[in-house]
Amino acid sequence: MDERAETAGPASGGSPAGRGEGEEEVEARLRAAAGAGLRRPVLPVAVEAGADVGFSVHETGVGRVLLADGPGRALVASVFVPDDAAVERVLRRLAQQVSPRVVEAPARTALVAEQLAQYLAGERRAFDVAVDLVLATPFQRAVLERLAATGYGARTTYGALARDLGRASASRAVGAALGANPVCVVLPCHRVVAGSGALTGYAGGLDAKRRLLELEGAAPPPPVGRPRAAGTGSGA
Amino acid sequence: MSAPPFALLVEEHWRDVARLARALAGPVDGDDVAQQAWAQALAAYPPAGLRNPRAWLLVVTSRCATDVHRARTRRPVPVEEVPEAPLAGADPAESELAGADPALWAAVRALPERQRTALALRYVADADHATVARALGTTPGATRRLVSDALAALRRELVAHEDEGAAGTAGEEQEGVRRGRAG
Numbered sequence: 058m059d060e061r062a063e064t065a066g067p068a069s070g071g072s073p074a075g076r077g078e079g080e081e082e083v084e085a086r087l088r089a090a091a092g093a094g095l096r097r098p099v100l101p102v103a104v105e106a107g108a109d110v111g112f113s114v115h116e117t118g119v120g121r122v123l124l125a126d127g128p129g130r131a132l133v134a135s136v137f138v139p140d141d142a143a144v145e146r147v148l149r150r151l152a153q154q155v156s157p158r159v160v161e162a163p164a165r166t167a168l169v170a171e172q173l174a175q176y177l178a179g180e181r182r183a184f185d186v187a188v189d190l191v192l193a194t195p196f197q198r199a200v201l202e203r204l205a206a207t208g209y210g211a212r213t214t215y216g217a218l219a220r221d222l223g224r225a226s227a228s229r230a231v232g233a234a235l236g237a238n239p240v241c242v243v244l245p246c247h248r249v250v251a252g253s254g255a256l257t258g259y260a261g262g263l264d265a266k267r268r269l270l271e272l273e274g275a276a277p278p279p280p281v282g283r284p285r286a287a288g289t290g291s292g293a
Numbered sequence: 294m295s296a297p298p299f300a301l302l303v304e305e306h307w308r309d310v311a312r313l314a315r316a317l318a319g320p321v322d323g324d325d326v327a328q329q330a331w332a333q334a335l336a337a338y339p340p341a342g343l344r345n346p347r348a349w350l351l352v353v354t355s356r357c358a359t360d361v362h363r364a365r366t367r368r369p370v371p372v373e374e375v376p377e378a379p380l381a382g383a384d385p386a387e388s389e390l391a392g393a394d395p396a397l398w399a400a401v402r403a404l405p406e407r408q409r410t411a412l413a414l415r416y417v418a419d420a421d422h423a424t425v426a427r428a429l430g431t432t433p434g435a436t437r438r439l440v441s442d443a444l445a446a447l448r449r450e451l452v453a454h455e456d457e458g459a460a461g462t463a464g465e466e467q468e469g470v471r472r473g474r475a476g
Contacts, residue, residue: 063344080441080447083397083444083451084416084444085414086314086394086395086397086451087416088417090315090320090397090398091312091313091316091323091417092312092315095307095308095311097311097312098307098310098327098328098331098332099328100303100332101332101335101336104334106332106335107335107336107338110298136404142313148298148300148301149297149298149301152295153295157296157297157338158335159298160299160303160335164415168351190357204461207452217355259325
């Protein structure tokens with residue numbers, strides 16, 4: 058539109074005052090005046106106002122994380138989003154599986170964001186927020202709900218979780234279910250390691266998994282623990 | 294095919310909505326209109342058969358502006374004079390904007406509402422004539438006429454204003470001068 062403003066002048070030089078030219082100038086002026094100092098809108102963030110899902114994106118010590126609060130005022134997503142494309146993928150998934158009325162609303166996720174920061178600073182061992190596994194399939198839900206049994210600083214294995222679920226041969230399926238965890242860190246899928254003790258895949262990257270385990274390992278041991286996998290894990 | 298997350302619509306179109314709201318309601322009320330438009334759009338989202346979210350948002354915005362305009366015109370508000378001082382309650386940023394091109398805003402405000410809406414949708418928001426027609430509940434042919442009448446009226450107003458500013462008088466004998474300046 059700026060090009061337009063510039064070219065309108067010389068073009069109008071020799072010709073009579075036809076309709077087009079002066080009007081193009083008016084048009085350019087209108088565009089310029091309307092576009093000066095635009096301000097981003099402040100959207101409603103309350104569920105009552107139609108904001109079914111409120112999300113925020115946070116830079117944390119283990120990477121960029123998107124948090125989302127659902128229509129039932131429970132945490133529906135805590136997902137690693139290394140880049141903007143990942144943010145968009147998560148938002149599209151929320152739109153499709155929860156509600157398209159997704160808005161940025163840091164106030165809605167402030168509580169869990171604060172607890173996440175405390176946890177990553179080693180000042181918190183458990184999350185005290187409502188979680189809604191609406192993004193998980195029934196099988197994923199069954200696996201993820203078992204994670205609560207593995208407390209802070211403890212570890213379990215894919216095989217042990219599969220056995221707990223009565224499907225001893227399903228450790229791969231268990232691994233896939235954990236990989237699809239929509240509520241990372243808060244539901245501690247990082248505490249699940251391979252039978253060998255080795256760290257295997259993690260949505261936030263192996264580096265993030267290692268750091269989370271080191272963080273928990275550095276803290277005083279939990280009062281009751283499942284047997285820890287051999288200490289080789291944290292060095293892997 | 295599901296509706297995209299509302300946040301992506303905001304990200305993609307907030308500037309267009311803000312510009313349109315400003316052109317429709319002026320620099321002072323424009324931001325209010327934009328806020329209202331987003332709130333209404335969120336509450337109604339997704340509308341049935343949504344194919345072109347941008348066009349839908351522009352229509353919602355123009356309707357909000359019409360509502361605000363109607364609410365305002367129930368009270369007597371001078372439209373012929375450019376306010377020297379910002380409207381009461383306007384913050385400094387807003388009065389700065391009003392000062393950006395006061396003659397233009399005055400001329401836009403003085404347009405008949407349908408002309409203003411058609412003009413803003415077409416040239417500020419780059420909406421096609423089908424969208425303009427939908428917003429105004431009329432035909433694309435009629436919106437073309439509205440837009441060209443609006444542009445012509447604006448140009449007349451602005452040229453007259455400049456002449457007044459330059460010569461301190463405004464009369465029929467200046468028609469030639471006006472054309473000279475405009476050309």
